[in-house]
Amino acid sequence: MRFVIIGGDAAGMSAASRAKRKKPDMEVIVLEKTRDVSYSxxxxxxxxxxxxxxMNDLVVREASVFIExxxxxxxxxxxxxxxxxxxxxxxxxTIDDETFSFDFDKLMIATGASxxxxxxxxxxxxxxxxxxxxxxxxxxKAYIAKNKVNKVVIIGMGYIALEMGEAFRERNIKTxxxxxxxxxxxxxxxxxxxxVRKELEANKVGLxxxxxxxxxxxxxxxxxxxxxxxxxxxxxxxxAMGVKPCSELAxxxxxxxxxxxxxxxxxxxxxxxxxxxxxxxxxxxxxxxTGQKCYIPLALRANRAGWAVADNICGTPAYLPGIVxxxxxxxxxLAVARSGLNVxxxxxxxxxxxxxxxxxxxxxxxxxxxxxxxxSMVGDRQTGRLLGAQMVGKDGVAHRIxxxxxxxxxxxxxxxxxxxxxxYAPPFSPVWDPLLTxxxxxxxxxx
Amino acid sequence: MRFVIIGGDAAGMSAASRAKRKKPDMEVIVLEKTRDVSYSxxxxxxxxxxxxxxMNDLVVREASVFIExxxxxxxxxxxxxxxxxxxxxxxxxTIDDETFSFDFDKLMIATGASxxxxxxxxxxxxxxxxxxxxxxxxxxKAYIAKNKVNKVVIIGMGYIALEMGEAFRERNIKTxxxxxxxxxxxxxxxxxxxxVRKELEANKVGLxxxxxxxxxxxxxxxxxxxxxxxxxxxxxxxxAMGVKPCSELAxxxxxxxxxxxxxxxxxxxxxxxxxxxxxxxxxxxxxxxTGQKCYIPLALRANRAGWAVADNICGTPAYLPGIVxxxxxxxxxLAVARSGLNVxxxxxxxxxxxxxxxxxxxxxxxxxxxxxxxxSMVGDRQTGRLLGAQMVGKDGVAHRIxxxxxxxxxxxxxxxxxxxxxxYAPPFSPVWDPLLTxxxxxxxxxx
Numbered sequence: 001m002r003f004v005i006i007g008g009d010a011a012g013m014s015a016a017s018r019a020k021r022k023k024p025d026m027e028v029i030v031l032e033k034t035r036d037v038s039y040s041x042x043x044x045x046x047x048x049x050x051x052x053x054x055m056n057d058l059v060v061r062e063a064s065v066f067i068e069x070x071x072x073x074x075x076x077x078x079x080x081x082x083x084x085x086x087x088x089x090x091x092x093x094t095i096d097d098e099t100f101s102f103d104f105d106k107l108m109i110a111t112g113a114s115x116x117x118x119x120x121x122x123x124x125x126x127x128x129x130x131x132x133x134x135x136x137x138x139x140x141k142a143y144i145a146k147n148k149v150n151k152v153v154i155i156g157m158g159y160i161a162l163e164m165g166e167a168f169r170e171r172n173i174k175t176x177x178x179x180x181x182x183x184x185x186x187x188x189x190x191x192x193x194x195x196v197r198k199e200l201e202a203n204k205v206g207l208x209x210x211x212x213x214x215x216x217x218x219x220x221x222x223x224x225x226x227x228x229x230x231x232x233x234x235x236x237x238x239x240a241m242g243v244k245p246c247s248e249l250a251x252x253x254x255x256x257x258x259x260x261x262x263x264x265x266x267x268x269x270x271x272x273x274x275x276x277x278x279x280x281x282x283x284x285x286x287x288x289x290t291g292q293k294c295y296i297p298l299a300l301r302a303n304r305a306g307w308a309v310a311d312n313i314c315g316t317p318a319y320l321p322g323i324v325x326x327x328x329x330x331x332x333x334l335a336v337a338r339s340g341l342n343v344x345x346x347x348x349x350x351x352x353x354x355x356x357x358x359x360x361x362x363x364x365x366x367x368x369x370x371x372x373x374x375x376s377m378v379g380d381r382q383t384g385r386l387l388g389a390q391m392v393g394k395d396g397v398a399h400r401i402x403x404x405x406x407x408x409x410x411x412x413x414x415x416x417x418x419x420x421x422x423x424y425a426p427p428f429s430p431v432w433d434p435l436l437t438x439x440x441x442x443x444x445x446x447x
Numbered sequence: 448m449r450f451v452i453i454g455g456d457a458a459g460m461s462a463a464s465r466a467k468r469k470k471p472d473m474e475v476i477v478l479e480k481t482r483d484v485s486y487s488x489x490x491x492x493x494x495x496x497x498x499x500x501x502m503n504d505l506v507v508r509e510a511s512v513f514i515e516x517x518x519x520x521x522x523x524x525x526x527x528x529x530x531x532x533x534x535x536x537x538x539x540x541t542i543d544d545e546t547f548s549f550d551f552d553k554l555m556i557a558t559g560a561s562x563x564x565x566x567x568x569x570x571x572x573x574x575x576x577x578x579x580x581x582x583x584x585x586x587x588k589a590y591i592a593k594n595k596v597n598k599v600v601i602i603g604m605g606y607i608a609l610e611m612g613e614a615f616r617e618r619n620i621k622t623x624x625x626x627x628x629x630x631x632x633x634x635x636x637x638x639x640x641x642x643v644r645k646e647l648e649a650n651k652v653g654l655x656x657x658x659x660x661x662x663x664x665x666x667x668x669x670x671x672x673x674x675x676x677x678x679x680x681x682x683x684x685x686x687a688m689g690v691k692p693c694s695e696l697a698x699x700x701x702x703x704x705x706x707x708x709x710x711x712x713x714x715x716x717x718x719x720x721x722x723x724x725x726x727x728x729x730x731x732x733x734x735x736x737t738g739q740k741c742y743i744p745l746a747l748r749a750n751r752a753g754w755a756v757a758d759n760i761c762g763t764p765a766y767l768p769g770i771v772x773x774x775x776x777x778x779x780x781l782a783v784a785r786s787g788l789n790v791x792x793x794x795x796x797x798x799x800x801x802x803x804x805x806x807x808x809x810x811x812x813x814x815x816x817x818x819x820x821x822x823s824m825v826g827d828r829q830t831g832r833l834l835g836a837q838m839v840g841k842d843g844v845a846h847r848i849x850x851x852x853x854x855x856x857x858x859x860x861x862x863x864x865x866x867x868x869x870x871y872a873p874p875f876s877p878v879w880d881p882l883l884t885x886x887x888x889x890x891x892x893x894x
Contacts, residue, residue: 010878013649043811043873057813288868298778300871321866328870337870364490366504396874399846402867402882403853409867410857419768420849420856421735423784424747425774428845431457431746435849 001026003313004102006080006249007110009041009193010299011280013061014306015108015313016072022314028072029102031090033079036134037063042299044137045160048393049167055138074212075100083107085273100173106275106313109250109263110306113243113281113297122216127223128237131160143236149173153225153234155213156243157184159329159336161240162196165205166332176206176232178225182186184209187342189376191357199334208232243297245282259284260295268308277312279305287385289340289408291350296325324408325388328398337401340388340408341422343378352381356442360434362395364426371395375438377414379446384413385393389438396428403435414443448473450760451537451549453527453696454557455479455489457746458727460508461753462555462760463519469761475519476549478537480526483581484510489746491584492607496614498592502585522547530554530700532720553722553760556697556710557753560690560728560744569663574670575684578607579663591685596620600681602660603688604631606776606783609643611685612652613779623653623679626674626688631656634789636823638804639839646781655679690744692729706731708740714766716756724759733769736787736834736855737796743772757811771855772835775845784848787835787855789794790825799828803889807881809842811873818842822885826893831860836885843875850882860891 003019005012008030016028030037038061047053066072077095084091091101117123129140143149151174154161162178168175177200184207185193200207218224222235229256245262251404256264256272263278265271267286271278281297283305301323309320328340346353355378363370373393380387389404391397407417418440422433432440450466452459455477463475477484486505490892494500513519517617524542562577564570576587590596598621601608608624617621624647631654632640647654658674665671669682692709703711703719710725712718714733718725728744730752748770758765763873773786793800802825810817820840827834836851837846865887869880879887 040873040878042871042878046814060812218774298871300868300880300883303878304866321863323868326868327872328875329871330872335875339868339870365487365507367490367493372768380464396846398870398872399843400849402847402850402869402880405868405870406850406853406857406859406864409863410853410859412853412857414766416856417853419751421747421770421773421786421852422849423773423786423845423852424489424745425775425777425845426487426493427777428775429784431487431489431750433747433849436747439667 002103003028003106003108004104005030005108005110006090007112007280008037008076009112009280010076010302011306012108012110013066014280015110015305015310016074017070018307018310020070020072022310022316024071026314030072030074030101031078031080031092032076034133034135035076037066037074037076039134041132041134044131044134045163045167048137048141048164049170051171052301055134055141058134080249083249084252085276088091088275106277108309109271109276109278109282110280111246111249111282113245115239116241116244117239118241120213120215122223123239124391125216125218125223127235128216128239130239131164132243140238144171146237149235151234152176152224152236152238153178153232154238154240155179155225156239156241157207158240158242158395159327161238162200162299162331163329164181164238164240165200166203166330169205176208178208178211178213178227178232180210180212182210189342189355189357189390192374192376192390195392196331196334196336199332203332227243241279245295245297247282250278250282256440257291262295264293267316267321268312269305269320270312277309279309288322288324292349294323294325296323298327322407326401326405328401333394334392335394335397336392337397338388338390339401339405340386341378342388342390345379346380346387351387353378353387354381354442354446356438356445358434358438358441360437361430362393362434363428364430367426369395373397373434375434377438377442379414379442381446384415384446386412386414386417400435414439414446418443448552449550450475450553450555451551452555452557453537454559454727455484455521455523456557456559457749458646458728458753459511459555459557460485461601461750462726462757463521464517465754466761467517467519467651468756469763471518473761476548477519477521478524478525478527478539479521479644481580481582482523484513484521484523484818486581488579488581491578491581492610492614494854495584495588495611496617498618501586502581505581527696530696532723535722553724555756556716556718556723556725556729557727558693558729560562560692562686563688563691564686565688567580567660567662569670570686572663572665572670574682574684575663577686578611579690591618593769596682596684597612598626598669598681599623599683599685600679601685601687602626602672603686604654604685605689606774607686608685609647609649609778610776611687612647613777616650616652621654625655625658625660625674625679627657627659630658636789636804636837638800639821639823642821642839643778643781646779650779658832690728692744693741694729695837697725697729706781709742711740715759715764715770716752716767717759724756726756737773739796741770741772742832745774771852773848773852775848780841781839782841782844783839784828784844785835785837786852787833788825789837793825793827793834798834800825800834801828801855801889801893803885803892805881805885807884808877809840809881811877814873816842820844820881822881824885824889826889826891828860830892831862832863833859833861847882861893862887
């Protein structure tokens, strides 16, 4: 049996390695269009922040290891251009412009996502960067090393934009973030978003909201980002307005694509074709709180789904129930975490949400290192269910969100969550953990 | 209606305050035998560690506030000696040897626990301390302030002993811990216990196991702790061998006491008498993993149970499902956390446990500050259920255990836990959170 995988990043390589481990006799071919496989994309901002570190530190396993040790037929520089479902065949061109074609018994599409790049003039200037692939990371780092980069403008204010804002400030580069929309972190409870905003401002990141970008034009030195009623000069521009799934191959092959154009997969990661699977940032997932499909491309899901594809192909069926939308990111000294739905998402999913925000100490009364944790928690008035939570703070935020994630997986009510036996010791928590305080308050508000 | 509470610590004062808040007209009398109410007992080791801090910093709310603001009839220095169930009356003596007696409509016993103190000669010497009440904390701190304390022996190696070991080392006092049993932290997986042991040794805490103590005798300066075949000199001795519930009053009144002599309560905190409730360190609880009664006296449960008693008395029924035995403590730079059952407890509860231990990184590959987390996870071979986990490490341990606690509340299987959508970002976690790595490995071992 031949298992062909398009894309050699997290999902693709997870699937390839696991398939070979489970069925050493299976022929596994991975077709990756770049030269890079298996690297920690999420670590790129921290690497870029540190001029001493080599970008290749982020490579988890070299291509040669996959080929020699795992006996995976890993072909980098191979860009698939067509999936021929009728003849069970994929074809494309190599980086050297040679054509190739492979038959498959089972196919996995793990083409990932690419940065959203609005089609306005100037996005193709050499000073304009995006950050998704390791190659793009290398390009940013090399550009800073070789050029006088004193001023950066980041277009977008999502989590990659924020992480890169921190990275540029670490490099002592003047940083301004610009976005067309009027709201800072619009998915976030207002009080929490304002804490993040203050942290950015305290670290001298300029925030410019409500400016529609019309074009980027080259100057003698650097570029000018022209907006409706304001312009910004910069030596370099980073576009970080989010990502979109790379689903063209799948769409052209007539596979079902739905949410945000991502490839529709079932709980077994199967597409609308029985022999074709998809996983990673190009595919959708079931959301366990809404019960609906969603597109939330994150690394854990990609790895887990990659494994599951391999299991299913190797005859040990794997069923992925879904995700609850847990994420965390760092903004200077703050950690920002969420899991589940915010109020707007809850309304869209048909719930009757109640939201409550608390500020509470991360550790016991007077214990050194204690800091404020801000928590916004959302429950459903009808069923009493916990629908989601968001947290911001300098101490004890990142791992606390996991308790919420597990509660959401179990569709707990707030009243049941209030009863959970969470850990207490003065160096780590008040007697009532911040999550319990938030839940207690929300119960009151819902009654 | 008159609601009488015996004991003005966490459970008692929580109940009193909540009852008055819910029913301002209710007469609430609290009879506390010491002069202290409402203090953070768990913070005492950290306070003792710091000579600059006042022990009274640990008082969360002054008695006068409860009396004047909350209108609680709080009587300190009132030691109840008898519960007369037939006549619905409690009686006793004040600190000034005056007798008192109060009728009650509803009674709550919140007498707490006291340190286990084996009856061997010398435990009454002035150099021999225990640590449970604020008064005992003050005594230790004052003793160190007034006397030349260069060497301390701690009898016992439970979590209070360990926290106090750290406190004494912070004060630069030579510290030796002695216990009769042969195993260090016997409830802990061996690999994890050995990590804790190394941390203590690295911080120059002497550990002497397997020494039965026969007596403590006074020397010209300090005392001699005589064991079977060895003796230890010390300027001060701390006995920290665990606690026992203060249930004599209840027992003498004919109330049911079971596990470790603790007062038996139902899910509404009711004792075997319909008008008498009990909460806090004197009462038992249902364990949600075993489904059986247990005695695990911890602060969160005391507070929560105190509230529940008030709710039940005020006519808004509160049902406490139970606990899962979550705890965390700090030992120098390590956090040690657990939730649920270890192998021995699982066998005793009738499970067929499988245990697996992993060592994994607390953060992403190469991210600064990453450290090893050691996790031991226990599952049930028959049902696949997660039964418990223990963790030790310097980074990211304390709050991670809460995800396990929530999973145990929901009686999740390991296979379901493996699917949970936990948070990932390089500064906080590897892609697969240590808990997921532990669960993945355990699933493999159980298959």
